[in-house]
Amino acid sequence: MTSITTFKIDKQITNTLTANEKKILPLLIEAAKKIDKVFALQENSHYDGANLYPHDVQRSEIEEAARKDPRIFSPFTVVERDKSGKLIAIDYHQKYQRHLLPTTQLLQQAAKITQNKSLKNYLKATANALTNGSYQQADIAWLAVKNTNLDVVIGPHERYLDKLFFIKRAYQANVGIIDNDGTKKARLVRDILYNTIGARPHRIVPPSIVDVRAERCLIFSGFLSRALFTRQHLPSDTQTTESYGSRIIGYLSAIDLKFQKLIYPIFNAVFEKSFKQSYPKELLARGNYFYVLLSAIAQQLHRYRGSRHRLRELFPILDEANCIVSGIQHAKHLVLKGVIDQKELEAIMINQICWIFSEWVLFKKTNIREDYLKGDALTLNFLIKQGALQEKEGISWPNFAKMFFEMENLATIFTRFLEEGTYMEAQEFLSKYLSLEPFKAFDKRLANIKPL
Numbered sequence: 001m002t003s004i005t006t007f008k009i010d011k012q013i014t015n016t017l018t019a020n021e022k023k024i025l026p027l028l029i030e031a032a033k034k035i036d037k038v039f040a041l042q043e044n045s046h047y048d049g050a051n052l053y054p055h056d057v058q059r060s061e062i063e064e065a066a067r068k069d070p071r072i073f074s075p076f077t078v079v080e081r082d083k084s085g086k087l088i089a090i091d092y093h094q095k096y097q098r099h100l101l102p103t104t105q106l107l108q109q110a111a112k113i114t115q116n117k118s119l120k121n122y123l124k125a126t127a128n129a130l131t132n133g134s135y136q137q138a139d140i141a142w143l144a145v146k147n148t149n150l151d152v153v154i155g156p157h158e159r160y161l162d163k164l165f166f167i168k169r170a171y172q173a174n175v176g177i178i179d180n181d182g183t184k185k186a187r188l189v190r191d192i193l194y195n196t197i198g199a200r201p202h203r204i205v206p207p208s209i210v211d212v213r214a215e216r217c218l219i220f221s222g223f224l225s226r227a228l229f230t231r232q233h234l235p236s237d238t239q240t241t242e243s244y245g246s247r248i249i250g251y252l253s254a255i256d257l258k259f260q261k262l263i264y265p266i267f268n269a270v271f272e273k274s275f276k277q278s279y280p281k282e283l284l285a286r287g288n289y290f291y292v293l294l295s296a297i298a299q300q301l302h303r304y305r306g307s308r309h310r311l312r313e314l315f316p317i318l319d320e321a322n323c324i325v326s327g328i329q330h331a332k333h334l335v336l337k338g339v340i341d342q343k344e345l346e347a348i349m350i351n352q353i354c355w356i357f358s359e360w361v362l363f364k365k366t367n368i369r370e371d372y373l374k375g376d377a378l379t380l381n382f383l384i385k386q387g388a389l390q391e392k393e394g395i396s397w398p399n400f401a402k403m404f405f406e407m408e409n410l411a412t413i414f415t416r417f418l419e420e421g422t423y424m425e426a427q428e429f430l431s432k433y434l435s436l437e438p439f440k441a442f443d444k445r446l447a448n449i450k451p452l
Contacts, residue, residue, distance in 0.1 A: 014177065031152075036222055039172065103154060149178050155172075169236065197330065231255075231292050232249050261450075267279075316371040317371050360442075389403070
């Protein structure tokens with residue numbers, strides 16, 4: 001099953017590229033396409049460990065093997081059995097060597113042509129990483145790229161394929177053109193949030209304020225195409241981000257595509273008729289952009305030491321749940337600063353509900369975003385049980401203040417779990433609020449909405 005998504009962008013965006021950037025662009029796009037074949041070897045929706053562990057293995061056996069050989073739990077190894085049945089770790093760059101070679105060669109070719117020194121260094125570092133496994137060096141080089149209109153990320157990054165331990169990284173690629181106006185707007189929101197949130201114990205603070213970039217996408221490949229993210233935090237390695245910084249990428253093309261094809265149709269399908277009349281499409285489109293941006297920044301603001309280890313496989317569920325409600329909690333600062341008004345804040349919250357239902361629609365196509373669905377299910381069930389949402393002939397809410405108040409309550413709960421909560425506490429909360437039943441009640445209304 002191919003995992004490549006291409007986007008059409010306006011000529012005025014491509015016209016921002018220099019002649020030299022236009023020359024290397026086809027090479028970068030082709031390099032991104034080739035990564036699809038590597039991801040296809042990793043992906044397997046029939047097993048929690050995909051093709052990253054033996055299909056007959058038990059968690060306890062992997063944990064026991066990792067105590068003897070830490071490379072079992074390396075993010076960049078595939079776990080297999082040798083002839084004796086013993087679990088062994090094989091480096092990605094060795095396991096997938098033949099399939100990575102075409103991408104490596106294209107990146108080396110582009111590096112020779114580009115006139116941008118920092119981009120040249122990054123392309124070389126990425127080619128080297130695909131050859132010898134030096135992925136951290138590629139991440140560091142990517143953070144140092146400057147004075148270019150192009151953005152390219154190729155390599156193993158997200159952990160969502162690994163539903164056993166949330167450790168192993170999946171290959172992905174994206175090539176995009178930086179949108180300067182969108183980037184300025186995103187950085188304004190970032191600055192407001194970073195200047196208003198207070199210091200918290202155990203919070204992971206990068207060496208400088210996190211960078212934010214908005215871009216128009218040309219191609220997604222591998223995991224990124226399958227998941228169709230609208231934003232991403234990179235690098236994925238905590239050690240790298242603490243030492244060298246991090247960047248949020250807003251994928252504007254994916255944001256627009258999802259709003260037109262998924263979010264707005266869901267709004268029309270699940271909300272009550274008279275409620276919908278107060279929220280025109282243009283208002284919702286603006287709210288959708290801010291929703292994605294706020295959740296991305298909130299996720300970065302709520303990184304805590306030890307949370308991945310402490311919460312184990314529950315971490316991605318709670319991390320996703322927290323970023324959406326904390327994003328809305330922080331949105332009040334945008335209202336106070338005059339960046340958005342209350343009606344736009346309400347539109348952001350409406351988009352949140354639509355995004356929650358979009359995960360249910362997408363889940364029926366692929367389980368690759370299952371952790372997102374579970375995080376959203378926690379939020380939906382909590383809001384329903386607290387009376388913040390009501391459903392009669394479609395969803396509406398009793399009053400705006402009640403809805404926002406319960407969002408803040410939920411943000412406090414999720415933040416505490418990430419900051420200092422125990423695995424047992426989190427598991428108890430999930431047992432109370434994690435149910436997919438509310439989604440099933442809307443299946444008839446969502447029947448005509450097709451997954452992207």
